[in-house]
Each structure stands twice: as structure tokens, then as C-alpha cells.
Amino acid sequence: MQNLLRLLLKYNFQITFIILEVIALSMVLRVNPLPNSRSFQLMEGFHAAVYGTLNRLGSYAGMRGENQRLVLENARLKYRLAQFEEPSGAAVMPVMGIDSLDYDLIPARVINHSVNKAFNYLTLDRGYSHGVKADMAVIGPDGIAGVVRNVSARYCTVISVLNPEFRASVKLLRSDFFGSLQWNGGSYMKARLVEIPSHAPVAPGDTVVTSGFSAIFPEGEMVGTVETIDLTPSGSFYDIRLAMSQDMKKLRYVYIVRNFHQQEVRNLEALTDE
């Protein structure tokens, strides 16, 4: 017993280190060593409260700019709505042309997001009780923002465009050649567009929009503009750098796209693949 005490005293530094490090790491891994520990809950509560307060303060500070953007967006939407209305103004006819998108939009507020991590995510204040499902597209006022990953009753998390796991099928607006959008770290305003064949006409400043192929994003949503153009080593494809139109740092309000035909398209494609 005495030997044990002497040993503990002798190595008090190392033992304190191990104890504190285990506590810290278990917090990181959300392993709660004392499930009903009051202090642990208090700390988690404080953490959440600080997040909430700063988020609210941030919303107030950005109110003016946010308002302007909303007004602009409203104008744009009204203009689009007018295109769908009958000239007589009698009844609103659903137009089922090739461009018509059989989707609606769920407005949501961004309550948490990152832009400077290796894998970036967003958290939105809409969940399955509002009709949100996994794999729905998320669009900001200036362009695409991500794809819904996990959904709870009132919230959902979104794989940001700024995440190597994010993929979207996009196309050059001018020539309709399509490729794939990727982000592999680095600047949060730049992304890569790959798989555009090298015979496609492309110039810096060209607009890139979603292709509508994945049944996630509707066709024609703004993605960004071409910045620099390189050839891949084999020379048969372009490796294009894009300037993204949506500033992910300024994202406060977004739309979740509910595509009514996504499941049907998926099932049909799965059937064909078999």
C-alpha cells in the first residue's frame, strides 16, 4: 500500500496527464464517462448557448445586406412566376415542358456552418417534419450550396459544396457540355470542374450551371464562372478552375429543393442498371 502511494506520488505528473487527456479525448469522441455528470451537461449547454447567441448576433449584423439580397431574390422569383402565368391572368396552368421542374422549395435558415475545414457541413433549421429528406439539394441565393445528409425532426445537416464528398453534375451554359464539380480543399471560393472533353469550346468567364442529370439539383441552377483552363496530362479532358458564385461564408438563408420525381427516377435507373 505504501509502495503504491509512493509510486502514485512519484509519477503524479504522468498520472495527472493521462487522466486529463482521457477526459479531454472522451469529450471529443462524445464518450461520456459519467452519463449523468452535471458538469458535463452544463458545459455542453454552455457551448450550445454561446453558439446560439453568436449566431443571433451575426444575423442582426448581417441584416441589411441580407434584406437587400432577399429583395433582389424576390424580384427574380416574381419575374419567373410571371413567366408561368397565363396572359389573361385567369388560372395558373402547370407548365409541363421539358424545362418545367417538378419540385418545390422549402426555405431554411443556416444555423451553423463551416468553410475552413477539410470537410465542411451546414446545419439547417428544417427537418423531416417539414418534408426534408436525405439527398435533397440545397441552394443559396447566388448558387448551389450542398446536399442534405442527415435529417432529424426539426434540423438537417448538409454536405457543403466545400466538401470532397460533394459531387454534382454541371454543364457549361454556352455549349451544354457537362462535367463534374469537385472541391478538394484550398480556397472556399474556388472549385474544380473535370470531365469536360478538350474539344468543347470553353473560355474564361463562361457560366457553369447544374445539368439536372443527378435528379438532385434542378437544371440550370447557378454554380460559378470559369476562371482558368488547363488540360489533363492525357490531353483529352480539361481541368477547369471555377470561381463559385455563392459565397459560402455569407450564407444565411437557403432553399431545400424537394424534387417530387427523384425517387421515381432513381427506381427506374436502378432497375435499368440490374
Added chain:
Amino acid sequence: MNRELIRYILRFVLVVLVQVLVLNNLQFSGYINPYVYVWFILVLPFDTPGWLVLILAFFLGLGIDLFPQGISGPGSSLGIHAAATVFLAFMRPYVLNWIGSREERDSRYIPDAVHLGWLLFAGYVMIMAGMHHFMLFTIEEFSFRHLLRVLFRTLLSTFFTGILILIWEAIRPSGPK
């Protein structure tokens, strides 16, 4: 003694506030995040008991953890800074042993620029900040798959943390007597 205690308490609060209110909101690029708060642990007096340094480090890290880092995602969680800073405190005596001269060690001796000299202090800061940042980014990414990126972030951020600490040492009113 009491004065010293109050000085260190104020200093603790100061570094947490500077870190969470100013430095966490700076964004030079996605790769550079200076964490100057480690300075508090670096310049604790030599005769501070090891267990006390560890406990101070734990609460300092936790203090930083409690505040969101600028714009933060679900990836940031409680305990990351605490773990990295406790590790830093654990390595402190070994690094000091390695670089410091033993003779000068008495209760007045503080491992800052005045006592170590600028060159040695700069080396001390860079080694310690490097270890802390490496731990921090490794825990944050939580896989060795991105080892290269972790190393890259560590190098860049360590450089900036080091420069900021050295500037702070140069301009701050002279340390405790």
C-alpha cells in the same frame, strides 16, 4: 503572492478573450489558424508544479473549446483544444530540460524572452507551438489519411503563432518581477 495570482488570473482571461474574440475570427486562408493562447502555458514560471500546469492547460483549452471558432461546423467539438493543450503542458518540462540551462532555475525564473534570450525563446516557442498544433489538427481531422494536410496546416499555423507570440513578447509591458 496574491498579486502574482491575480496577475495570472487576469492573464488567463485575457488570452482566452484575445483568442476567441480576435484570432478565431481572422481568416488568412483555410490553412492558417494561429493559436496564440498557448503563450500562457509557455511562460508559466519554472517552479510551477507539473500537475498545476496540466490542470491550467486543461481549463485553458476547455475555455477555448467553449467558444465557437469563428465559423464552425459540426466537426468542432468540446475537448479538442483541451486535449492538445494538456499534451503541450506534458511536454513542457522535457522541452525546457532540453533547451534550458539548469543553473538559473529558481522561483523567479520564467521561460520568456527576457530570461531565455530571443533566439532560444524563439526556438522554444516554435517547438512547443508545433507540437500543440500537430496534436490539435490531428485530433480535429481524426485520421492519418490526411497526414500531409495536417503537416501543412501545422507548419503554416505554427509559423504564424510563433511570429505573433514573439511580437507580443516584444511589445508587452515587462513580465512579472
